[in-house]
Every structure is written in C-alpha cells, then in structure tokens.
Amino acid sequence: MQKTLHYLFDPLCGWCYGAGAILPRLRELPGVSLALLPTGLFSDEGARQMDAAFAGYAWANDQRIERLTGQTFSQHYRQHVLGDRERRFDSGPATVALTAVSLTDPTRELEALMAIQHARYVDGSDITSHTCLADLLHGLGLDAAAARTELPDAELLGANQARLGRARTLMQEFDLHGVPALIVQSGARRAVLDLSTAYPNPQAWLNQLAAI
Template sequence: MSNSDVTYLFDPLCGWCYGATPMLDRLSASGVRIEPLATGLFSGAGALPMDEGFAAHAWANDQRIERLTGQAFTQAYQRNVLGIRGTLLDSHAATLGISAAGLEDPSRRLTALKAIQRARYVDGRDIVTAEGVAAVLADTGMADAAAMLRKPAETVLTVHAELVGRGRALFQRLHANGVPSLAVIRNDAPRLIGSNALFGSFDNLVAHIAAA
C-alpha cells in the first residue's frame, strides 16, 4: 500500500492516541506517510487539573486501552503522574516540543510524540512542563529540540502556531468527535476516518484509507 498519505490528529496527553501507536507503526511500515497534527485539545483553555476524580477516571480508561491495544500503562505512571496532585493535564509543552523536533525534519515529529508518550505512560515521567519535555527530547537524541523548547525563538513559536492552527481547523472541518482521528486529503477534500478504525483490524483500516 504505497503512495498514500494520511493526516493524524492527536494530542500528546490523550491515552487513546498512545493506544493507537501500534496501528500507526504498521501503517508506516506498509508505506503510508503519516503527517501528525496536534489539535491542542488539552492545552490552554483545555488544560485540566489532576484531581482524585480525574485520576480515577483516567486510570480506568487507560486499563481499557491497555486491554484493547496491548500498550502498557505502568504503576510508575499511576504513581508519579496520576498520583501527583496540583499538576495540570496541559499538553502545551509537549506539543511545542514536538513542533520544535520537526522544525528542520518534519519526520521527527512522530518520533518525538512516541518518545513523549512512552516517557509518560511507561516511565511515569513529567511531560507537562517545558523542562520535563526537554529532558525527554534530549534523552531521545534531540538535544537541538530540547534547547529550542527551553528558550523558544520566534521561528519555533510561529511554526508551532501554524501546525496547531492547521490541526484545529481540520478537526473542525471534519466535525471529528475526538482524537485520535485520521484524515485522508485528496484534491483538497479531507475525508475523516474515525478513531474506531484505529482499534479494529489492520486490514479494515487499510480498506478505509483506500476507500476515502
């Protein structure tokens, strides 16, 4: 399945987006080029406080995602992320870090996203502060992106605003009901592939993309 492009709408703090990773990896391996676009779902006005109720809701949801996809949500994550009160569920720093990683090479955006997701859900690391995300990027071999995140220049901020603006505009145009979502854009006409297709069979997902 070559010469197919899909746009992947995501938020780095979305557990279902992390759960979609194995399917995205299979798509990439089959020759599909994936362009990730953040929608800013959990940033700015969308940021949420990490309280007892939210943590319990998130953990129950995460266990469901793990059963469905095999993606690990560890005790370290439950203890060091969900268990810490007074923090925000705010994806701004993580999203900006992903934009910085892809400044010179857009293919690094997906690599950065996966590293950030793994840092949170497997290693239980902080990815809601600029310093926390910068440390993850540096550990992934992206010291340049880490430096840009610590002191973001106008160039990075402009590119970041453009990427998130595109993600939000596409999300709204498609009337998507959440992330993760995939879109196939042909002749400037985007077609939505709902998130359900990312959690079923791979052949079904491929058929959806081919038919779009």
C-alpha cells in the first residue's frame, strides 16, 4: 500500500537542516511519497530578535548537530547570520517562498528547501529577505516562484496560511512540540516516526522504515 510521509519542519530549524542527508533518500523508498508541511514555528509570534545570548545558544546547538549529522554550519553563518543584530530570527519569508514553489513547481520543493538551508548555514545569506529568497529561486530556475516570493499576493499568502494550519493541526493531534517530525500515513492509519534515531545511522533507520 502507498505510504505518505508528512514532514513537519521549519526552514530556520537547525535539526531540520541536519535531516538534509536523510530526506532525499526517503523519496527513493518504493511506495513512498514525501509531503512537506512547514509549521511556521519560528514565524509570527515565534519570531524574535537576534541577541548575543540567543546566538550563543544557537551556535552551541548547531555544533552538536554538525557533530551528529555531518552537516556544515560555517563561520560565514556564524558571523553574518548569528552576528546580525538588525534582522529578526523569522522563518516567515522562507516559508512563503517554499509555498510559492509548492504552487508553481511542487516536485522541486525539497530541492528549494535544501538550497535555502544551504544559503543560510553555509553561505551565511539572509534568508529572511524576500529579495534574497527570490534571487535564490531565480538561480534554481524557479522563476515563477521567485516572482511570487518577491511580491507575495493574496492567493500565495492564503495558501501559505492553509499549509501552516494543516501542519499545526497535525502537531496538536499527535502532541508534537517541536520539529522536525515525520508522520507516516498508510490508508487511514497514521503514526509518528522517531526521526532523531536517524541522525547517527541513517541507513539503519531507512531499513527499518522500509520494513514497516
């Protein structure tokens, strides 16, 4: 039976970036489709100003993620993102950009997510900027999504809120308090998968998932 994996995430979540080595391989599993659902965890009331204390906490956590997953958190990111006291820690713009991709070229949303994460954590780019995000999407050849990202219209914003609503409903239903989270659905049956166990040994975790 076909299975759907609902992936709950936030583009500013370091642990979600840490899952980057696992997600593309999920789509290779037979009979499995991957559905991305941004939660908006760090947008709206979840957004905040970057300060020295929060930057220090984030960097310490990022180093733990890097040791566990091998994903790079560069000095460019530390200096230009965590060191920026003017721009807010706000995933709203990146979430809107991903919704624009989901509307215009949905098969490439995971690619766009990973490019946005790389831009932040490796290149040290400001992915809280609609202009920066639009330029990034143009670079991927996602021109329609880029145009909508730079000047979000009512349809895009409405679609974005609908996606956030679906993700938050799932989080409440399964009593989830953070991301990333993965919910497997097969027919009417749904269950939460423990994604944290995949970080130290992705292949073993994938083998277990394939056997479900």
